[in-house]
Amino acid sequence: MTSGRAGWIAGSAAAVLVAAGAITYAVAGDDGGAGTPSAGSADAGFARDMSVHHQQAVEMSYIVRDRTEDEEVRRLAYDIAQTQANQRGMLIGWLDLWGLPKVSSDPPMTWMGMGDMPSAGEGSLMPGMATDAEMKKLAGLNGRRAEVYYLQLMTEHHKGGVHMAEGCAARCTVGVEKRLARGMVESQESEIRLMADLLAERGAAPRA
Numbered sequence: 508m509t510s511g512r513a514g515w516i517a518g519s520a521a522a523v524l525v526a527a528g529a530i531t532y533a534v535a536g537d538d539g540g541a542g543t544p545s546a547g548s549a550d551a552g553f554a555r556d557m558s559v560h561h562q563q564a565v566e567m568s569y570i571v572r573d574r575t576e577d578e579e580v581r582r583l584a585y586d587i588a589q590t591q592a593n594q595r596g597m598l599i600g601w602l603d604l605w606g607l608p609k610v611s612s613d614p615p616m617t618w619m620g621m622g623d624m625p626s627a628g629e630g631s632l633m634p635g636m637a638t639d640a641e642m643k644k645l646a647g648l649n650g651r652r653a654e655v656y657y658l659q660l661m662t663e664h665h666k667g668g669v670h671m672a673e674g675c676a677a678r679c680t681v682g683v684e685k686r687l688a689r690g691m692v693e694s695q696e697s698e699i700r701l702m703a704d705l706l707a708e709r710g711a712a713p714r715a
Contacts, residue, residue: 551618
């Protein structure tokens with residue numbers, strides 16, 4: 508890994524974690540002016556759904572860290588896992604703060620008007636999420652094959668996450684949550700570009 512790229516990855520992750528911590532503390536004094544959101548609001552729906560979406564990214568990232576010795580991919584996977592675990596904690600914490608349930612009887616993505624969308628397969632509850640079969644396949648690969656498959660799965664995962672975060676940025680009413688969503692869009696789009704470069708270096712490309 509070049510020192511510049513290593514610094515970009517570490518610096519980007521550190522910046523997101525610092526900002527996430529600041530946003531967590533700021534929520535009590537949020538300037539959105541909308542009051543406590545309802546259980547059926549976009550704010551609550553995004554918090555519930557993105558916490559599930561993030562959890563799979565964390566699991567996927569720790570899987571690949573055990574399947575490869577490549578420091579560049581391992582560092583990226585660690586940074587994604589740490590950032591998304593931190594953000595997931597914030598989202599769940601906000602639901603607790605608002606006194607809202609962490610699960611809903613409504614299908615995922617209902618808050619975006621997509622509750623009736625077909626699933627890509629078992630385990631793939633929302634856009635970009637890997638199926639159980641894909642997660643099992645990743646766990647069975649090693650070395651470069653694991654790196655390529657992880658980068659392809661995570662690229663799709665990030666694309667789905669960006670779509671959801673854009674939905675919150677447009678629909679959510681709690682100011683700090685909207686800002687977090689916008690930050691997710693920016694950081695995940697940057698990582699999508701980075702992963703495209705890493706795939707190209709390995710003679711591969713994102714899945715069509």
